[in-house]
Amino acid sequence: MEERRENRNKKGNFIAFEGIDGSGKSTQIGLLAERLKKEGIRCYTTMEPTNGPIGSLIRQVMTGRIRMDNKAIAGLFAADRLDHLLNEVDGIAAKMEGGMTVLADRYYFSSYAYHSVDMPMEWVVKANEQSSLILRPTVNIFIDVDPDVALERIARNRFHQELFEKKSRLVKVRENYKKAFDLLAGEEKYAVIDGNQPVEAIADGVWEAVREYFGL
Ligand code: ADP
Numbered sequence: 001m002e003e004r005r006e007n008r009n010k011k012g013n014f015i016a017f018e019g020i021d022g023s024g025k026s027t028q029i030g031l032l033a034e035r036l037k038k039e040g041i042r043c044y045t046t047m048e049p050t051n052g053p054i055g056s057l058i059r060q061v062m063t064g065r066i067r068m069d070n071k072a073i074a075g076l077f078a079a080d081r082l083d084h085l086l087n088e089v090d091g092i093a094a095k096m097e098g099g100m101t102v103l104a105d106r107y108y109f110s111s112y113a114y115h116s117v118d119m120p121m122e123w124v125v126k127a128n129e130q131s132s133l134i135l136r137p138t139v140n141i142f143i144d145v146d147p148d149v150a151l152e153r154i155a156r157n158r159f160h161q162e163l164f165e166k167k168s169r170l171v172k173v174r175e176n177y178k179k180a181f182d183l184l185a186g187e188e189k190y191a192v193i194d195g196n197q198p199v200e201a202i203a204d205g206v207w208e209a210v211r212e213y214f215g216l
């Protein structure tokens with residue numbers, strides 16, 4: 001009991017959720033946050049692209065409002081991530097200093113998976129080196145879903161499809177996620193959860209993958 005209490009008081013964890021569009025990340029983040037809060041753990045949920053200035057520029061690129069070279073887009077995501085980490089208003093680093101556990105909808109593995117469709121993965125990893133030096137996730141949770149299932153979910157719930165939500169692209173992105181986790185297995189912690197299941201079954205899988213980090 002004593003040991004359990006001690007574990008709960010240590011510095012917050014940082015859990016990054018990864019997966020193709022429509023994989024169910026935000027649904028699972030909400031459920032995990034509820035579960036952690038019930039255990040008395042203070043949680044902050046956030047996402048990339050952010051709602052900050054660089055994130056809104058990215059959204060204008062994604063909707064086709066602004067056209068930009070793929071390398072420049074990858075650079076914007078890397079910059080948005082550093083701002084996400086370091087900005088003084090609601091930066092992840094500050095939240096963690098304050099003892100919060102942070103749950104992020106996407107982090108650098110999204111860059112590795114999405115941008116290496118158009119350029120070498122090593123380039124993308126290098127472009128994000130600063131973020132990985134500043135903060136590595138306690139664990140990356142990869143919700144692995146069949147692209148057809150993801151697209152069906154998206155079609156049911158959204159009015160429009162964004163630039164990256166095409167099947168051929170999602171197939172490649174899913175493969176790239178697997179490649180990236182293999183490539184970085186020595187330095188990153190990750191868990192793969194079958195995202196084709198019902199919401200509650202996935203939530204249980206996520207819980208089993210993270211609870212040890214909270215001493216629960
Ligand atoms: P993401 O954040 O990865 O894009 P969401 O959590 O927004 O995914 O889920 C995409 C859509 O699919 C939402 O409408 C959500 O309600 C639905 N959804 C999420 N998880 C499941 C699931 N396991 N089974 C069926 N539908 C789901």
Ligand code: TYD
Binds near residue numbers: 020
């Ligand atoms: P969004 O609709 O905000 O999120 P989601 O599909 O996860 O609910 O779209 C984010 C898009 O940005 C998504 O298609 C993945 C892409 N992306 C990158 O290409 N590189 C990155 O580094 C990140 C964080 C996201």
